[in-house]
Amino acid sequence: MATYALGEKAVLLRSEDDVAVAKAELAAGTILEDGGTRIEVRQDIKPGHKVARHAVATGAPVRRYGQVIGFATRDIAVGDHVHTQNLGIGELTADRYEIGVDVRPVDFYPPERMRSFDGFKREDGRVGTRNYVAVISGVNCSASVSQFVKDRFRDVQRDYPNIDGVLAVTHKSGCGTKLFGEDHLALQRVLAGYAKHPNVAAYILIGLGCETNQAAVMVDRQRMAAPGHPERKPTIINIQDAGGIRKTVERASQEVAKLLPAANDARRSPQPISELVLATNCGGSDANSGMTANPALGWAVDELVRYGGTGVLAETPEIYGAEHLLIRRAVNEGVAKKLIDRYRWWEWYCRGIEAMDNNPAPGNKAGGITTVFEKSLGGVTKGGTTPMMDVFLYGEPITTRGFVFMDTPGHDPVSITGLVAGGCKLATNSLMYRHMAEDMDINCGVVLEGTPIATVGRQIFEEVIAVASGKRSKSELSGVGEEEFAPWIIGPVM
Numbered sequence: 462m463a464t465y466a467l468g469e470k471a472v473l474l475r476s477e478d479d480v481a482v483a484k485a486e487l488a489a490g491t492i493l494e495d496g497g498t499r500i501e502v503r504q505d506i507k508p509g510h511k512v513a514r515h516a517v518a519t520g521a522p523v524r525r526y527g528q529v530i531g532f533a534t535r536d537i538a539v540g541d542h543v544h545t546q547n548l549g550i551g552e553l554t555a556d557r558y559e560i561g562v563d564v565r566p567v568d569f570y571p572p573e574r575m576r577s578f579d580g581f582k583r584e585d586g587r588v589g590t591r592n593y594v595a596v597i598s599g600v601n602c603s604a605s606v607s608q609f610v611k612d613r614f615r616d617v618q619r620d621y622p623n624i625d626g627v628l629a630v631t632h633k634s635g636c637g638t639k640l641f642g643e644d645h646l647a648l649q650r651v652l653a654g655y656a657k658h659p660n661v662a663a664y665i666l667i668g669l670g671c672e673t674n675q676a677a678v679m680v681d682r683q684r685m686a687a688p689g690h691p692e693r694k695p696t697i698i699n700i701q702d703a704g705g706i707r708k709t710v711e712r713a714s715q716e717v718a719k720l721l722p723a724a725n726d727a728r729r730s731p732q733p734i735s736e737l738v739l740a741t742n743c744g745g746s747d748a749n750s751g752m753t754a755n756p757a758l759g760w761a762v763d764e765l766v767r768y769g770g771t772g773v774l775a776e777t778p779e780i781y782g783a784e785h786l787l788i789r790r791a792v793n794e795g796v797a798k799k800l801i802d803r804y805r806w807w808e809w810y811c812r813g814i815e816a817m818d819n820n821p822a823p824g825n826k827a828g829g830i831t832t833v834f835e836k837s838l839g840g841v842t843k844g845g846t847t848p849m850m851d852v853f854l855y856g857e858p859i860t861t862r863g864f865v866f867m868d869t870p871g872h873d874p875v876s877i878t879g880l881v882a883g884g885c886k887l888a889t890n891s892l893m894y895r896h897m898a899e900d901m902d903i904n905c906g907v908v909l910e911g912t913p914i915a916t917v918g919r920q921i922f923e924e925v926i927a928v929a930s931g932k933r934s935k936s937e938l939s940g941v942g943e944e945e946f947a948p949w950i951i952g953p954v955m
Contacts, residue, residue: 466494481512486506487505504541531832531834563786577734611628611629621722623724624725638955649679666697733769737765743873752909759846761922778811799852800849847864905921
């Protein structure tokens with residue numbers, strides 16, 4: 462059978478790792494030269510899946526990334542395919558939480574090296590990358606009406622070329638929950654965050670009138686008046702007060718029309734990239750994600766932080782088993798405790814259903830990811846290497862610069878809604894990029910073909926600046942994003 466150097470056919474991340482990840486199909490019987498040892502592949506192994514470098518006894522830990530990705534559920538021999546048939550999760554040691562031991566000072570760029578992007582500077586000093594007018598539904602009962610209003614302005618750029626569009630921000634919640642309970646407050650934070658987002662030049666709110674999430678109350682509690690101008694509150698229209706659907710649509714359309722001239726007056730101008738807040742999120746992860754797209758994105762996050770900007774990691778269930786790496790980067794004990802508290806909350810939230818233990822989706826497992834630990838260790842690399850400066854609740858305004866964390870679910874639309882993220886996607890392997898070229902902005906699979914992480918990271922960083930300056934991402938060009946608005950429904954709906 463053919464013999465190859467290990468690096469020709471597989472990726473080894475750390476010398477102490479018990480497994481390597483196949484770059485190409487490995488047929489049973491293939492010989493891999495691993496330093497001074499020979500590995501005979503014992504079963505056919507697909508690309509992205511793991512081959513054992515070391516023998517591991519039942520119950521012993523298995524390492525990848527130099528970290529524990531699971532425990533052998535039966536004896537593993539050298540050359541075995543390591544996956545769900547012989548690897549599961551178990552109890553990690555309690556002493557792995559070492560606060561701040563990996564904190565290193567950030568090598569910030571001096572002011573004279575600051576770069577800029579073309580952004581919209583708002584009256585209160587915030588800087589946006591797009592210029593929208595929004596119709597925000599306070600409750601699902603006003604969702605259709607909000608869409609009807611938006612439809613009146615589908616051709617808004619014909620008369621107002623500097624407006625990117627009129628958005629309808631609709632959802633499936635707003636009632637049937639405890640007044641000011643966890644669900645209600647999370648929804649308020651999300652809706653207020655979109656309303657006050659620097660990409661939104663102006664907005665109106667539409668409600669029904671009898672719902673739990675009363676728009677007028679939300680405006681006061683979330684301080685949704687124009688910053689510095691408490692008297693400048695947004696227009697609120699309730700369907701029951703307006704006299705029904707038709708009358709609400711007519712009145713709301715008139716109010717939106719009043720906002721368009723001022724929104725159209727906005728112009729792009731050079732703004733420091735320190736004003737950028739870059740949210741990161743995993744998509745359909747496979748075993749390549751933690752070796753290609755995620756660390757390359759982490760490089761870009763580090764670079765943005767060096768310019769004084771902000772990078773955000775999220776998806777708490779997808780750092781399960783890797784949270785200790787973030788705690789090691791916590792800038793102080795208070796920040797570490799915030800993350801540990803959210804982590805413990807998730808353990809309570811998922812009690813009895815094993816949701817965190819079984820996080821990898823079928824597609825993740827087909828791509829070679831076996832356990833949530835393995836998925837998490839690859840996912841945290843999106844956060845780069847700089848100190849973790851703060852931890853935020855779902856949908857909470859991000860007020861701290863540098864690298865920070867937001868508590869969100871792993872479900873992509875819900876997580877991204879909380880992050881108020883953009884639509885730039887990353888492909889983790891060249892085959893996927895070629896297959897979905899119309900939907901992917903950057904091919905990170907070239908890392909497996911020898912391109913350095915820093916080279917791809919620089920490409921991502923430059924793409925971020927270009928998109929912030931007005932370049933349309935592939936998602937925007939496809940019209941994707943508005944219907945993916947999905948606030949987190951945390952608890953029971955009554």
